[in-house]
Amino acid sequence: MTRIYLDHAATTPMAEEVIQTFTKEINEEFGNASSIHQTGRNARKKLDQSRHVFAASIGAHETEITITSGGTEADNYALFGTAYARKSEGKHIITTQIEHHAVLHACEQLEREGFDVTYLPVNKEGVIDVNDLKNSLRDDTILVSVMYANNEVGAIQPIQAIGELLKDHPAYFHTDAVQAYGSIEIDVHALHVDLLSVSSHKINGPKGIGFLFVGKGIALKPLFYGGQQERKKRAGTENIPAVVAFAKAVELKQSKLQENITRNVQLKQAFVQQLTSNGVQFTVNGPETDVLSHVLNISIPKTDVETFLVQLDLAGIDASSGSACTAGSIDPSHVLVAMYGENTPVLRNSVRFSFGINNTEQQVIEAANKISKIIH
Amino acid sequence: MKKIEDTRVVIGMSGGVDSSVAAFLLKEQGYDVIGIFMKNWDDTDEFGVCTATDDYEDVIKVCNQIGIPYYAVNFEKQYWDKVFTYFLEEYKAGRTPNPDVMCNKEIKFKAFLEHALALGADYLATGHYAQVEVRDGQTRMLRGKDNNKDQTYFLNQLNQEQLEKVMFPIGHLEKKKVREIALEQGLATATKKDSTGICFIGERNFKEFLGQYLPAQKGVMETMDGKQMGHHDGLMYYTIGQRHGLGIGGSGDPWFVIGKDLERNVLLVGQNINNDALFSTSLTATDLSFTTTLEKPKSFTCTAKFRYRQEDVGVHVELLSEDKVLVTFDQPVRAITPGQAVVFYQGDECLGGATIDEVFKDGLKLDYVG
Numbered sequence: 001m002t003r004i005y006l007d008h009a010a011t012t013p014m015a016e017e018v019i020q021t022f023t024k025e026i027n028e029e030f031g032n033a034s035s036i037h038q039t040g041r042n043a044r045k046k047l048d049q050s051r052h053v054f055a056a057s058i059g060a061h062e063t064e065i066t067i068t069s070g071g072t073e074a075d076n077y078a079l080f081g082t083a084y085a086r087k088s089e090g091k092h093i094i095t096t097q098i099e100h101h102a103v104l105h106a107c108e109q110l111e112r113e114g115f116d117v118t119y120l121p122v123n124k125e126g127v128i129d130v131n132d133l134k135n136s137l138r139d140d141t142i143l144v145s146v147m148y149a150n151n152e153v154g155a156i157q158p159i160q161a162i163g164e165l166l167k168d169h170p171a172y173f174h175t176d177a178v179q180a181y182g183s184i185e186i187d188v189h190a191l192h193v194d195l196l197s198v199s200s201h202k203i204n205g206p207k208g209i210g211f212l213f214v215g216k217g218i219a220l221k222p223l224f225y226g227g228q229q230e231r232k233k234r235a236g237t238e239n240i241p242a243v244v245a246f247a248k249a250v251e252l253k254q255s256k257l258q259e260n261i262t263r264n265v266q267l268k269q270a271f272v273q274q275l276t277s278n279g280v281q282f283t284v285n286g287p288e289t290d291v292l293s294h295v296l297n298i299s300i301p302k303t304d305v306e307t308f309l310v311q312l313d314l315a316g317i318d319a320s321s322g323s324a325c326t327a328g329s330i331d332p333s334h335v336l337v338a339m340y341g342e343n344t345p346v347l348r349n350s351v352r353f354s355f356g357i358n359n360t361e362q363q364v365i366e367a368a369n370k371i372s373k374i375i376h
Numbered sequence: 377m378k379k380i381e382d383t384r385v386v387i388g389m390s391g392g393v394d395s396s397v398a399a400f401l402l403k404e405q406g407y408d409v410i411g412i413f414m415k416n417w418d419d420t421d422e423f424g425v426c427t428a429t430d431d432y433e434d435v436i437k438v439c440n441q442i443g444i445p446y447y448a449v450n451f452e453k454q455y456w457d458k459v460f461t462y463f464l465e466e467y468k469a470g471r472t473p474n475p476d477v478m479c480n481k482e483i484k485f486k487a488f489l490e491h492a493l494a495l496g497a498d499y500l501a502t503g504h505y506a507q508v509e510v511r512d513g514q515t516r517m518l519r520g521k522d523n524n525k526d527q528t529y530f531l532n533q534l535n536q537e538q539l540e541k542v543m544f545p546i547g548h549l550e551k552k553k554v555r556e557i558a559l560e561q562g563l564a565t566a567t568k569k570d571s572t573g574i575c576f577i578g579e580r581n582f583k584e585f586l587g588q589y590l591p592a593q594k595g596v597m598e599t600m601d602g603k604q605m606g607h608h609d610g611l612m613y614y615t616i617g618q619r620h621g622l623g624i625g626g627s628g629d630p631w632f633v634i635g636k637d638l639e640r641n642v643l644l645v646g647q648n649i650n651n652d653a654l655f656s657t658s659l660t661a662t663d664l665s666f667t668t669t670l671e672k673p674k675s676f677t678c679t680a681k682f683r684y685r686q687e688d689v690g691v692h693v694e695l696l697s698e699d700k701v702l703v704t705f706d707q708p709v710r711a712i713t714p715g716q717a718v719v720f721y722q723g724d725e726c727l728g729g730a731t732i733d734e735v736f737k738d739g740l741k742l743d744y745v746g
Contacts, residue, residue: 307494310447314410314495 001316004363008202008356009151009179009295010320014245015204015357021248022206025241033238034227043240050247054211057250058196059187066212066233067243071178071199073223074212075102077234078174078195081220082143083110089170090140096120096128096157097338098150103176104334107145120146125287126155126339134165141171148180148196152322152335152352153286154295156180163192172218178202178210182253183261183292194218200242204357205249209242260357264293267355267364271296274368280375285336285350297322299350303375308351315370319353378498384408385543386492387501388484389438389446391431394503396438396565397554398545402501403442410495411439411446414488416455416479417576427578437564451487458482460576464589467612470638471715471746474530475574477729481533489541499543506531506726507547508539514668515539517726522550529684532719532729533665583613595641597622600634600653600744608643611636616745617654617711635744644744655708656737656745661718661730662700668727679721680705682712682732688721701730708737714746 005013014022031043048062055062068074083093095107097119107117118136120128128146137144144166149156159175166173174195177186182203188196196213200206214220214233226235253260275282275298285297300308305321312319322333332347340346355364385402389395389411402409413428413435420426432448439446459478466473484502492500505520505527517539520526534542546554558566571578577585586592592610599605605624608614614621618633622645634653635644646653659682666672674695679688680703690706703718712735719729735745 306449307491310410310495313445313447 003316003318004367005318005358006353006355006364006367007318007320008359009352009354011201011207012204012356013358014206015249015252017252018205018245018249022241022245025244029240031240033240034229043238046240046244047238050243053247053250054198057186057254058181058198058213059189060213061216063231064188064213064215066214066230067238068210068212068234069208070201070210071100071176071197072102074178074197074199074210075100075174075176076106077212077220077223078197079103079106079110079143079145080223082172082174082195083113083115084221085219086142086172087115090138090142091115092118092138092141093143093145094118094120094133094136094141094171095145096122096147098122098126098128098152098155098335099145099147100151100176100178103145103147122155122338124339126150126153126285126335127287127290128157130158130161130165133162137165137169137171141169143172143174145174145176148175148177148186149184149292150286150335151179151295152333153297153339154179154292155286156184156290156292159191159193167192179292179295182250182257183264183294185257188213188215195220200246200249203249203253205246206242209239209246261293264355267359267361268293268296270361271353271355271364271368274365275371278368278372280368280372283346285339285346294355295352296354297350297352299346300375301345301349303349305348305351308349308374311374312351312371315374317367317370319351321351380406381408383499384410384495384497385499385501386410386412386495386497387545388488388503389413389435390503390571391434391438391565391568392503392571393558393563393565393568394505394546394554396434396503396563397549397557397561398501398503399438399444400442400557400561400563401545402543403444409442409444410497411435411442411444412488412492413446413448414483415448415450416452416459416483418452419576419578434565434568441561441563449488449491451483454487455479455483466715467586467590469715469746470611470636472615472713473715474717475576476530477533477717479575480531485531485534485538485542489538493541498541500541501543501545503546504531504544505547505551506544508542508544514670515542517667518547518724519721519726520544520547524685525551528721528726529681529717529719529729532667532717532726533663534667535665536667536669539667583609586612593641595643597624597643597645598637600644600646605631605645611638611641611643614643616713619649635742636746637744650710653742653744654710656705656712656735656742657708658702658704658736658739659712659718659732660696660700660702660734660736661732664695664699664701664728664730666728667725678727681719681721682709683716691720693720712745 031039033044033047051062051065054065093115111117120132122128146157148159172194175193176197178197178199181198194215199210222233224235229235282298282300322335336347385407387399399411413432415428435446459475462478463473463475489500505522505525507518509516519528595608597605597608614633619630622631624631629647631645631647634646677692680691692704694702696702714732716732717729718732720727735742
């Protein structure tokens with residue numbers, strides 16, 4: 001059975017050119033970018049070229065890019081790095097109820113360490129109100145962390161408006177752009193963000209690599225100590241093949257950004273249309289506009305997500321829910337709870353489908369047909 | 377009949393060696409096997425550690441070794457409502473409940489069976505030591521071949537409809553053989569220790585656990601003729617026939633729990649393991665359930681167990697109503713305990729069972745037992 005992969009928000013396959021770049025690098029280069037010899041210099045050159053690609057992709061300067069082991073480390077570095085560097089200035093942090101756990105659990109740890117965290121609510125579409133943020137701001141607010149777009153329902157947040165609001169406030173502004181990057185054009189200066197997290201494996205790059213944009217003049221306390229890598233901000237010998245392959249993935253995404261958006265919108269529409277014409281009753285979780293083109297979260301009445309996801313898997317369809325279902329503990333999605341409250345069947349009957357490079361219209365129609373069969 | 381490769385079997389996997397080998401055997405026979413881990417209880421501690429996490433890790437390893445898909449399903453709410461609530465109610469009433477019997481009846485072979493059927497399963501399998509066999513158009517439940525491990529006692533409430541959908545892939549094996557197969561196949565759980573005790577309490581202190589849910593009322597211990605013998609920690613902590621934990625010293629024979637006086641909150645104790653007051657000759661039981669749908673005669677003789685792993689005793693059974701039986705023993709039996717199951721057998725076949733309610737000696741009700 002050929003599987004239909006509709007879980008690109010969880011992770012993506014590497015693009016063909018990325019695999020070629022990755023394997024070529026592993027075969028040909030092994031140098032340590034910190035070494036003083038030619039082999040080391042070769043590695044350093046590739047590191048610098050890649051960093052240039054990362055910086056250019058968001059309108060930043062190369063010195064503003066700190067390469068990390070991925071999105072989680074980028075988020076943790078932004079949060080703990082800011083909190084520890086600025087704790088004498090204030091202990092207040094503002095974030096939202098719908099962040100990825102890489103941000104939420106880091107915030108919970110900071111609370112245990114004595115920081116005061118405000119979690120902003122969202123409306124029924126999963127979007128925060130900038131006025132709520134404005135009202136929560138205090139003189140001792142040192143950091144505002146709002147995700148660019150939500151990974152479960154795709155809701156794009158008013159990042160530019162927040163950036164404008166914080167222009168005259170000393171708080172650093174971090175945005176977790178892990179899900180948005182590659183699906184939205186991003187310019188850090190137009191947005192007035194100070195910190196921005198990106199992950200490689202969400203954009204058809206390899207796993208275990210990402211970066212944090214750290215704007216000029218923003219000082220973070222490092223998480224790792226050791227060598228002098230990343231201008232002493234992040235010790236540890238660089239994973240050059242992964243960095244170079246990541247840069248290749250970025251280039252591909254940048255060159256096909258509009259094309260990808262159009263394609264994803266088409267796939268989403270074809271999928272939704274097929275479900276509708278098959279008579280499947282469902283509602284969409286998340287906004288109608290200002291939503292990520294590749295994410296579709298739907299609630300199907302009278303289904304149970306725990307059973308439904310297994311049925312999908314057995315039918316050859318990979319999809320997921322926002323629930324963490326490790327070892328059978330179904331915690332309802334914190335995102336859906338923030339949107340709808342605790343007492344709604346939507347928490348138990350919502351599934352996320354997310355589209356990507358290898359999907360075809362034929363595949364999504366087949367998936368929709370299989371879903372109809374499961375439900376009826 | 378379906379071809380074996382088109383026959384879907386959901387196997388309940390606990391992360392133990394029995395269900396691991398059961399899954400392996402099904403896969404080897406060519407079934408379309410799906411492993412599912414049930415989470416019925418949350419014991420997450422302050423560090424976020426939950427025993428279910430480790431068990432599920434073992435399920436993942438074994439399923440990947442065997443080459444079958446695996447999932448988890450959560451029945452915490454159903455378990456709380458149907459099993460744990462009953463468990464507490466019984467203790468409150470001074471009885472000794474059997475949560476495993478209730479779990480099999482309400483969770484494993486009801487909620488879980490329904491889940492399996494929803495996933496297109498033709499059968500639900502478990503790693504129980506029991507066997508099923510179709511005879512005269514009825515699915516019979518037979519004792520597990522390993523007499524020391526036979527678990528039909530806990531499965532006595534299963535009915536025909538449930539049994540028709542059930543497979544026990546290791547029921548024909550000795551425990552020793554199950555371990556051997558696991559070792560031969562290099563299954564991750566091959567040398568894992570068997571779990572003991574009530575599943576949701578595990579290795580923890582039973583007294584401490586129960587005390588978290590029910591208020592313990594301390595009281596005095598008395599002999600049957602009213603002589604005070606020190607204090608008890610709360611009647612719910614003791615079961616009929618129990619020897620340990622009484623703390624009565626002195627010379628002579630050891631002391632045992634004979635009964636409970638709930639009204640006065642007194643624990644009745646007596647000396648000698650074969651104390652006459654511990655013996656009874658008949659009982660009544662309710663929640664009567666039979667494994668087959670064959671019509672039962674109003675009265676019949678068979679053998680019975682009153683506790684897990686006890687030798688069978690010859691009995692005469694009289695149906696008092698749809699739901700209630702009078703069971704008269706061929707010889708006096710020690711420490712019959714209300715709340716436990718009485719399970720009936722005809723040779724190797726488990727006929728069904730009921731929950732012990734009242735205990736009699738020569739026709740007189742033993743009020744001190746419950």
